[in-house]
Amino acid sequence: MVNADRPTVVLVHGFLDDAAVWRPVRAVLDRRGITTEAIDLAGMSGLPAEPGPYTLPRYADDVVALLDRVAGPVVLVGQSMGAQVVELAARQRPDQVRGLVLVTPVPLAGTSLPAEAVVPFKGLGGDAEGQRQARLGLSVSFPTEELDRLAAVGATVDPGAVPQFVDAWNDGVPEGAQPSTFTGPVLILRGAGDGFCTAELVDAGVAARFAGAEVHAVDGAGHWAHAERPEVVAEHLVGLVESLAGASGNTADGVDAQGWTAAFEKKTADAFGEAFVADVRLRATTLYRPVEGAAAVQQVMAAASSIYESLTFTQQATEGRRDYLEWEATAFGGTEISGVTILTKDEEGRIAEIAIHHRPLQAALTFSEVLGRKLDGIVDAEHFYSS
Incomplete structure (x- = not known):
């Protein structure tokens, strides 16, 4: 419409x-x-x-x-x-x-x-x-x-x-x-x-x-x-x-535009850094082990956002200091990916911990491998899947 x-x-x-x-x-x-x-x-x-x-x-x-x-x-x-x-x-x-x-x-x-x-x-x-x-x-x-x-x-x-x-x-x-x-x-x-x-x-x-x-x-x-x-x-x-038009380009009705969703629109390391505490921790199904520290997490998230061809946050729930965001995306020439992101924030509302769950499995593995190539020499390769 x-x-x-x-x-x-x-x-x-x-x-x-x-x-x-x-x-x-x-x-x-x-x-x-x-x-x-x-x-x-x-x-x-x-x-x-x-x-x-x-x-x-x-x-x-x-x-x-x-x-x-x-x-x-x-x-x-x-x-x-x-x-x-x-x-x-x-x-x-x-x-x-x-x-x-x-x-x-x-x-x-x-x-x-x-x-x-x-x-x-x-x-x-x-x-x-x-x-x-x-x-x-x-x-x-x-x-x-x-x-x-x-x-x-x-x-x-x-x-x-x-x-x-x-x-x-x-x-x-x-x-x-x-x-x-x-x-x-x-x-x-x-x-x-x-x-x-x-x-x-x-x-x-x-x-x-x-x-x-x-x-x-x-x-x-x-x-x-x-x-x-x-x-x-x-x-x-x-x-x-x-x-x-006064709305975020990647949030559906009922989902609040915020630092996290806006950063995915800007797709830059600096945009993600605006939302993080210094010792932020990132866990994801596309990572073998967590990435820690604002500088490293900024680089990972900027590279990850550049892989998506489209990304829309479709549902949102909040409990205490945790935000739960469901999302749908495409990558790799139209491959559909979906998942849930959990953001845990500190008292000032900055993101202290991120957990990102991707599905399906094959898309998650491909995503991890491509992400590792983008971050070669920036983030330890042991974090990423390689075929």
Whole structure:
């Protein structure tokens, strides 16, 4: 059921792609009751016959025209070149755009690559195999069926238009040299394996321009994180939409949002540390023996939260200083996991002991093994299962 209090999510694709690339993400949002819209940018794979000019300001105007047809507030989401477009669109509708999500973003100021470096990109128009290889070269786990589809539709793009697309994202616009004027929440999702919009480029060219932007790396993804790991990207969007609607994105009705549930949304060690006492103790079915001490437990929980593709706390009970939280999650490409977390708190309400029970057994064993790999060299390997 769609929740009318939530912002509509408007999705803008990147270089050479089309609106259909967002279908897996939209499917997750639809299941969570979130309304979405996706636009095809002129001249690219969804609208190859649409005439130019093919510039960032023109594309921003097209997005604004869509916003004017959408009732109520929106969250704007743009991938790669689309991130440049949505930031420009947000400048024109500051009262309507409540949040920005920039997926593997190109800086608004452009990448400023030398002319010889962008020649291969400018030659991709009408070249299905060239587009296929370009996507493979910058991705980690691009789904084969979607790769084939995008190559086929991309072959219809006018070769004469593609240099204009490239100049648009490479040159950027002058506004990109200044701090952003957008004051709402900004979520930046970069592919952990993205060799184009690298961590250094995103941090210096994108995140530094926003006050308080949150940056998350999507494991197992390159430049097309929304196609490679759509469930992960979608759950980040759900969290932002729910927070803007005044509710936690990972708590069902009747479950209180708190430090523990919020930390799972943020997925950082610091977020978990805010809730712990110094000598906190963690026990779990995914651990051979407890992990003790705030620093170690923070690392374990941040790594564990990054494994989940989705996580919802579904039931809650409290007895004295203990909170009992039932939860449902997915990981490893949609594998369902569920369990119960017991939090024992001190007099000040900080978490002193954690007990986490996972089921089923095979998922718990896989979770333990993956967690051990993520924490190799950080937490003793003897804590984790290994096949």
